[in-house]
Amino acid sequence: MHILIIDDQDCYREFLSGLLQGSDLNISIAEAATIKVARAKIKAPQQPYDFVLLDHMLPDGKGLDLLKEARNHYPDLPIAMLSAKEDPLLAWQCLELGALGFIQKNTALAVLLSAIQLMLAGGRYIPPHILPHMPMPKYKSNTSASNKHEQLTPRQSEVLDLLYSGLSNKAIAHRLKISEATVKAHITVIFKLMGVSSRTKLIAQHNSTSQQ
Structure with a gap:
C-alpha cells in the first residue's frame, strides 16, 4: 500500500x-x-x-x-x-x-x-x-438496511459489482488499477456493511434479493 x-x-x-x-x-x-x-x-x-x-x-x-x-x-x-x-x-x-x-x-x-x-x-x-x-448531521452512521448501498463509497460500489461478477481480488485490483491490499480493505468494509462473512454469502444474499 x-x-x-x-x-x-x-x-x-x-x-x-x-x-x-x-x-x-x-x-x-x-x-x-x-x-x-x-x-x-x-x-x-x-x-x-x-x-x-x-x-x-x-x-x-x-x-x-x-x-x-x-x-x-x-x-x-x-x-x-x-x-x-x-x-x-x-x-x-x-x-x-x-x-x-x-x-x-x-x-x-x-x-x-x-x-x-x-x-x-x-x-x-x-x-x-x-x-x-458539525453543521450538518449527514455523516452520522445510518445502519438502516435500505441504505446499505448508499453508505458505500463509489469505489466500494465498484468493488461490490465486480464481486457479484465473480472476479478474484487480483482481477478486481487489475481492473480498478489499485492494489490487492486496497481491494481486501474495501471487501472487509463491504462484508461488514452487508452483514455477511464471506464472498459466497454475499453473492447468495445478492441472488436471493434479485429473485424477490
Whole structure:
C-alpha cells in the first residue's frame, strides 16, 4: 500500500511515516512539504497512491484547495485531512469535498492509527467530540438496511459489482488499477456493511434479493 503524507513539518511527517511503517500494514511512504510538490507527486506518482494524508495549512496554500482540486481530477483517490485545530466547520467542509476523514494532530497514537486503518478500509473518520458540533448531521452512521448501498463509497460500489461478477481480488485490483491490499480493505468494509462473512454469502444474499 502506497501512502502520500503532505505536511510542512518534517518532524510530523517523520512521526506519521514511522507510525505507519511500524504497524502491521505493508506500507510504503512518499512525502511532500508543499502543495506544489504534492501536486506533482499526485499527478505523476512512481506508483499509484492508495491513500493521502493532507495537512490543512501549508506554506504555499490551504490543503482544502488541494483537496478540492484532487477530487475534481482524481475522484477515486482517498484523502484525509490533518489539522492542528479542533474545527467542526472545517471537518464538515472537508467531508463535503469528499475527504474520508478529519484527523486532529494531537490525537492519541492508538486512536490515530485506528482512524487511519478505518479510512484505509474505506470508512469515514471524524473525532467523536467534534461530530455533535458539525453543521450538518449527514455523516452520522445510518445502519438502516435500505441504505446499505448508499453508505458505500463509489469505489466500494465498484468493488461490490465486480464481486457479484465473480472476479478474484487480483482481477478486481487489475481492473480498478489499485492494489490487492486496497481491494481486501474495501471487501472487509463491504462484508461488514452487508452483514455477511464471506464472498459466497454475499453473492447468495445478492441472488436471493434479485429473485424477490
